[in-house]
Each structure stands twice: as structure tokens, then as C-alpha cells.
Amino acid sequence: MGHTGKVTCAARRHALGLLVPLLAFVAALLIRLPDLESRPFHTDEAVNAFIIEETLSPDGYHYRLNDHHGPTLFYLAGTALKSAGSTHVEQMDAWMLRLVIALAGAALVAALFLLRPTLGAAATLGAAAFVGLGAPFVYYSGIFIHETLLLLLLLGLLAVFWRWRESGAIGLAVTGGILAGLMLSTKETAAPILLLSVPVFLTGSPLPWRRQLVGLVAATVVAVVVVFLFFSGFGRHPERALDLLAAVHQQIGRGLGGEHAYPWWTYLSWAGAPTRIGIPWSGWLIAGFAVAGLWCERKNPFVRRLGLWALLLFVFQSALPYKTPWLMLVFLLPLALLAGSGAAAAWNRLPSRRLALAATALVVALLGAETYARCLRHSVDPANPLAYSPSSRDLDRLQRDLASLAAASPQGRDLLVQVVAKDYWPLPWTLRRFPHTGYWSEPPADLRAGVVLVGPEAINHLPSLTTPYELRPGVWIFLGLLSAPSSDTPLHP
């Protein structure tokens, strides 16, 4: 009887250990699903969609040294889209691409439970609440960019690495190597993140240094193989395998300045400064509970390392002039883990269960209100720091007007569309179902009859003006029609 009871109890615990992450996954996914289609498509998402098309073409993926990052996201989403029969951008919808990221975001929440043995059940639940409902995590789970996938791989690596540093099992080292290789194949920022992370979690390992060395060498070799496989198109283009190394110089230069250079305190402002759309509760609550967690669990070596890790990542990211708001996620993740510990400690220390429940409800309500404001209601408002160079909802109007023009034309959507602008993204996504569309940065000599969309710098090439359409805050495009070759038509109104 006693033996049976123990088995039943263990089975229940095992079932609960699977059920809770599954429920967390479902809840996180439900939070991430709204607005996947209707939020205007960001320029980065549009470019990424075209790179998927390129990845699925016979020539396959090739890395660009300056932008657009590694291939894992393109292979992952490309495989999913191909299986759904969508290999060209005109067959894709925004929700299809974003669903891949939403699933990665929900998986990130579920993956937190890999740390339950180390962090504790209550702290893991708390962390799941902050990551599952926190506005920055939700926002970037709804945009087709690399950050959430990178974060998922990083969390997986953290869980594997921590177990390896205790056991030294070579299988864990190999798994860690695969995850590190995938991270490097996802985004270049993985390199400094790994360089900062490994020493933090390696120090204090009970493993003899020889076993540590063997594990690290094995992981490094595996990571290099993974990078080679992904960058070479799984061996089809071996000449592209070293592209990532070739980009190091440019990426360092980019990190040290250039277009997205901001002062060191910018992340504090993005994460914590109130704007007209409200107070960023997630920034304050995560930071506050993280400090509490660090204090209350200061004897826990994992928690101490999480604190150091978060600090190093924050200092590194803040010291680099190059900043974008999604880069905050990398230090918000360890802070959210610490915040989970803080929330668990607070739960245990509050004098009554009723008070603890009320405090929990308040935290959830504040997080939820902020997420609603930033991720849904004001998702492309320039006052929303998470919305970095967001595309405008005015693109819907442009799409409707172009559809009307196409409907009125015997050519339908085959009509000629000429885009002449220095800055025209994300129009290639907006116009993806107009197959006869060309793009020029400078006005061509032979603009032909048809629809013309020009930027302000080329406005003299329109015979007349309609009202402007906003691509992004401060970036405009003007629609016009040329009814005859431009050489026969006076271009000035």
C-alpha cells in the first residue's frame, strides 16, 4: 500500500511537472495571438519575409554582413511556410510569420520550467508570469524578428549549462554546443552574450578543470559545426560557411556607433520612463522584484550568478552605443528570473494568504494593463518605446486605394507600379501582390504609364499629387498616375 502510494504521488508530480508548463505555454500563446495580422508590418519584418523567399529559392540563403542576421529564423519559418504551401511573399500573410515567433515566445515561457529544480517551483511560476505577461516579452513575441528565438535558445542553454557544470555529462555539453551554435546562427549578438555568460556560470563549478575543459571544447566544436551547417546551407554552399567571421569587423564597428547610437541610460528610459501611453509597469516590477529576489535568495549560488549575469549584460548593452529596444530582452530575461524569486519570497513573507493573493492580482493587473496598452492599443504609437520605427496604419489606406485602382483597371493587379523613393520599406510587403512592381532609389530616365509612388525627394516626377501616405512616423510616400511616358508628359504640376 505504502509503495503504491509513493508511486502514485511520484506519477502525480511528474504529470503536474508536464501539465504546468503546458498550461503556461497555452496561456502565453493566447496572450500573444491577438493582433498578429492587423498590426502594421514593420520594415524589419518585411525584409525578413523577403529573405525567407530567398532562403526557399534554389540559390538559398546567403548572409549579409551588415544586417539581417543569421539563418535559423529563416530556415525555421521557411520550413513551416513551405509545409503550408507558401514559398513566395505573395502567398504569405503577416500572421503566418508572426505565429512562428508567438510560438517561440510561448515556448520561452514553458522553457522557464527547465529551471524549476534550480530556482524552485514558486519562483519559476513567478518568472513565468513576468515573461508570459510582461509587455516587452509579449511585444517582441508578435514581431517577426530574431530576438525571441534567440532568447529561447539562450534560456535553453542556461538550463543545460547549469546542469552540465554540476554533472559534467558530455551529452549536456554537446546539447549546449548545439544551442550555442544555433544562437550564433540566429544573431550576431549571441557572441558577446556567450562570452559574458559562460564565465559567470562556470565559476564555482564542482567539476575538475580537465572535465570542464573537455566539455567546453566539445561544446565549441559542436557549435562551430552547427554554424558551418547553417551558414553553408547545410553543405550546399561551403563558400558561405565563414561569412559570420567576415562580419565580425563590421559588426563591432556597428556596435560602437552609427545610426542607432544612443546614450548609455537609454535602456533605463525605454524600460522605465512613463510616456503619454502610461507607466511601463513591467520595467519597474521586474526590477523591483529582482532586487528583492536577489536579496532574499542571496545564499543561492544560481540566484547570485543570475544577478551578476543580468548586471553584466545590462552594463555591456548600455555601454555599447548601438541600441534598439528589443536588445533589452537579453537582460530582462535574467531580471525576470530573479523577479520570480522575489515574488516567491514576497508571497511567503506576507502575513496572510488573502493579502498575498491580492498583491498577486495587483501585479498581474498592472502587467496586463501595460501589455494591453503597449502591445495592442498603442502598438505602433511613436510614444511607445517598444515600437521602434513602427510602420503606420496608414498603409492599410494605401493598400485599399491601390486595390481600388487595380479593380478599376483591366489589368487588375498586373498593372505597373513604380516606386521611386530613397526610403520605401515596408512597401515591398504592402505591394507583394502586385507582381509588376519596380523599385528605384533614384528616379529612372523612363518612368512609364501606370501607378507611381514617390518619396518627397522625387515629388517633381508626379504630374499631380494626392494626399500623402505615411509609411512610418516622418516617412511619407505620394501616389500618382502617369498616363503616358514621362518623356512626353510635363512632370511639374
Added chain:
Amino acid sequence: MKRPSLRFLTAVLSSAIAATALHAEDKVPLQTELPKPLFVGTPVPVKVDNLEPARSGKRPDFLIPASSKNLALNKPVTGSDSMPLLGELSLITDGDKDGSEGSYVELAKGAQWVQIDLGAPAVIDAMLVWHFHAQVRVYLGVVVQVSDDPSFATGVTTVYNNDAKNLLGKGAGKDPAYIETYEGRLIDAKGAKGRYVRLYSQGNTANNLNHYIEVEVWGTPAK
């Protein structure tokens, strides 16, 4: 500039296509490789404090008395930079709102002003200001004042001020910063009275220089 409606544009397109179709049997479709879009990186946002939210669609009509006219047209202009880097101050009131070089005056770095003498005191209903619209820019510290005193020492009415940090010393303004477009900035002067209009700026988000394409001052002579 004309702004035909979408319906009109649709009609023009349909007619053009129909006319082309009449001779379709003599022609073959033009097969040409259209240039593909060039991939770009993350765009840099235009970030300015108190930046006006984007407006969708046409600017709402602004009603002025029927007798109101552009009193600034061809009127003399003076300024803090009497030797502009490009162009002449007279371009500001010559009626040409084209955005290309040759149509605008470029003033020196930092805080600069230009002043229009309307010739006689006037009741001003509205102003339209074009700084520059060939590129996305926000001009900083835009302050517009009206006075009967050419030195602007007395009787000054401020009709627009987005100098939130009071860098020009004219008082901290609460009006929004805005992005330059071909439409020009419409300023409600609310019947301000004066003979002189002075416009300040302190560089822009692209560089520290100051530019003016055109300024229109709509109103009626004061009685």
C-alpha cells in the same frame, strides 16, 4: 498644387488603359525586368520630444475670412544671417514652394531668425511655413511672433512656440514639434495684430542649419 481625388485618378487610369487597348492588336506586352527592392536595415526613428502624432489623410480645412489674403507675398525679408549660405532671403516670400535647391534659403548654424515686413499693420488669421521638405526633418525651436515693433522689444504676440526647453529665451513653448512636409505648417494666428512677423528656429534633426522655402501670412490690413 492640384490634389485630384482617388476617383478622378481611377478614371484617368481607366481611360489611359482603355485608349491603349484600342490598339492592342498592334502591340505586344512590354517585357522588362523591374528592379527588385533593396534590402535595408532597421530604420532609424525620427525622435523629437513632443513630436506631433502622425495624421492620417488630408489636413482638415482651416477656415479664414473670404477677404483674407497672403500679405507676405513679395514683401521684404530681413534676418539674423544677412549673408545666407545658400539662396537669398527674398526667396521666403517669392511664392515658390518647390523643395529643390534654388527655391530655399539656407541660414547659418544655431539660432537664427527671419523677419517679414508686411508693409502695414494687419490682422493675421493664419500662417503657412515651409522650412524644407525634400527630406524628413523636424526643425527645432520653432517660434513665430508678431509685433508692430521691428526690433520685437515691445508688443510681441507669440503665435507658435515649440521651444520646450526655452533655448531661444522666448519662454518655454508647449506647441508640438512637427515633421516638415510639402503641405507646410499651418499656424493658427488667432487674429494676432502686427506689421512684422518674425520666425525663429535652431537647426533641425538632420543638421544644425536653418532653412526656409516660403512663408505665407494670411490676413487683412488692420483698420
